[in-house]
Amino acid sequence: MNIPNEILYNPIFWIFVSYAIGAWLSNIIINSSLNKYVLDKHFMSDKWTNKLGILHFGWIIRHSFMRVFNQKIKYKGKLNQEKLTQLKHEMTLAEVGHLIAFYFLLLINLLFIYLKLDWRYILVFFILNIIFNFYLVLLQQYNKRRIDKLLK
Numbered sequence: 001m002n003i004p005n006e007i008l009y010n011p012i013f014w015i016f017v018s019y020a021i022g023a024w025l026s027n028i029i030i031n032s033s034l035n036k037y038v039l040d041k042h043f044m045s046d047k048w049t050n051k052l053g054i055l056h057f058g059w060i061i062r063h064s065f066m067r068v069f070n071q072k073i074k075y076k077g078k079l080n081q082e083k084l085t086q087l088k089h090e091m092t093l094a095e096v097g098h099l100i101a102f103y104f105l106l107l108i109n110l111l112f113i114y115l116k117l118d119w120r121y122i123l124v125f126f127i128l129n130i131i132f133n134f135y136l137v138l139l140q141q142y143n144k145r146r147i148d149k150l151l152k
Contacts, residue, residue, distance in 0.1 A: 015105070017104075018105045019101055021101065023093075023097045025096075042144070044141065052138065054135060054139050057139060061139065084150055085151070088144055095140035098133045098134075109129065
């Protein structure tokens with residue numbers, strides 16, 4: 001396999017490709033019969049969310065350049081069941097997209113291991129995947145649990 005180094009060693013390229021694939025597939029999943037399963041799926045409890053520092057990560061997201069990326073998952077105004085339901089739907093889209101992107105980049109990481117790339121690059125790439133995908137999935141999970149409490 002002969003992948004150009006400009007692509008092979010460009011984590012930003014891989015992250016954006018994974019986001020595009022994640023967004024595309026999450027729309028398919030959300031609009032299919034898997035919708036109910038995905039909407040109510042929770043991977044971890046609030047206790048583990050706190051232990052892993054997800055809430056601190058959320059603070060970083062809200063106070064950094066990353067806050068401008070997905071404007072659909074911001075809630076403004078009074079509590080309203082219809083708005084909260086729509087917000088939960090948008091968060092689920094974002095969550096599923098990041099989960100798909102996480103698995104895609106995990107496969108790319110395995111490809112890098114197979115290609116015998118420098119282990120430091122593989123490690124940095126894996127850490128970036130955890131930060132930009134997996135932690136965002138866990139943050140969406142936490143926020144969905146908060147919305148579920150408000151909807152009850």
